[in-house]
Amino acid sequence: MPEGDVVRRTARRLHAALAGRDLLVSDLRWPDLATADLSGRRVLEVVSAGKHLLARLAATGGEEPLTLHSHLRMEGSWYVERSGSDGRGRRSASGVRAVLVTDAWTAVGHRLGMLDLVPTAAEVHLVGHLGPDVLGPGWDAAEAQRRLLADPARPVGEALLDQRVLAGVGTFYMAEACFLTGLSPWTPVGEVPDPGRLVALVHRLLHANAERTEQVTTGDLRRGRRNFVHARSGLPCLRCGTTVRVALIGPPSKERTAFSCPRCQPGPAPTDDGRPQAPLGARPRRTGPARAASGPARP
Ligand SMILES: [Zn+2]
Incomplete structure (x- = not known):
């Protein structure tokens, strides 16, 4: 997407x-x-x-x-x-x-x-409703952080996906930023230890990929190694080997897919059946574990 x-x-x-x-x-x-x-x-x-x-x-x-x-x-x-x-x-x-x-x-x-x-x-x-544009000329990190923390109980993954908070982040950068900061996407934003670091990381990741066609968060351009958790459910975490999980995040009718490693990203998480699932909107793969999507793993 x-x-x-x-x-x-x-x-x-x-x-x-x-x-x-x-x-x-x-x-x-x-x-x-x-x-x-x-x-x-x-x-x-x-x-x-x-x-x-x-x-x-x-x-x-x-x-x-x-x-x-x-x-x-x-x-x-x-x-x-x-x-x-x-x-x-x-x-x-x-x-x-x-x-x-x-x-x-x-x-x-x-x-x-x-x-x-x-x-x-x-x-x-x-x-006009959009939050600071992560790739825009008027990027305002302080305002983005203020909006991110506006509702302390809100899951951080859900807040990052809200375009009124930050404009430009989708499920890929949300998942990767949560992984790289060791946060479960369901961590309440009020409990994020260093929200400034998280906002800066999102900005850096999008900028790093703005000039190339591949989306890379690992620094490794090889196929299958370009990002840590997004769309990798059912596969071993590139860092610790634990099976990457996927579940829905967000308010009813506006759910999106959130991928995470339960070991590298400790914290609250919905119970799920561990079934792999392709990201919403993705075309089915011909091979690979993500194909086995037979239904969303609901919280
Ligand atoms: Zn891991």
Whole structure:
């Protein structure tokens, strides 16, 4: 699932392809937006805010500047191809949600989780609730820590995933940051010994991966060795050999998967049956223990 680093790279790629160019054709395949016509508008910039993408479009013909907002959610992506090239076959046509055509490049939004078109002045209604953007220019560690600790009883993993606390963290960085600080994801944030270190670590991990396509937290680029616990349930912990566990974390109906090593990360944990489970939204693997997912291990 795309997290802040992936979204930031996507914004850069879209910005490089589209900024300064006029849209010749737009095609938004989304309820309420199907009749919107962005042709003639110049793309000013494409930026990320946490896990949100904002494509800002210039005013035209007396109409105000607009922002095309998208969110990748579980499996969305944007890709760029040369205008006029036949990109069919690369992605399923039924998954296409947005097409933005310029003279040189065409951007295609595929399986997007959200798509909105709003006046740029109203962007705040879409992203104003977000906490400090871990990869943003205005990163504010002190404010992120303040928000993290706002509810002392809240499980630290749940708080890290809350975009109102920190914008850009998903289940991968949450799991890896908890592992690297030796915290069970279910530890109440009020009992985290050094929350400043945790916030700094999350910032460092996302930054370290912002410029590359692999997500690495171990420093080891070999396949299967790149991260400690995320999506490794049923496999031995890379540090101690104990079987990595997975369970759901978060409020009802908003649960996410949390992977952890019970030995390296002592502390509260839900009882579970120890069955391996693929992360939510992941495609089933053909081989390997994570395939045996037959149901979530509920607390
Ligand atoms: Zn371990």
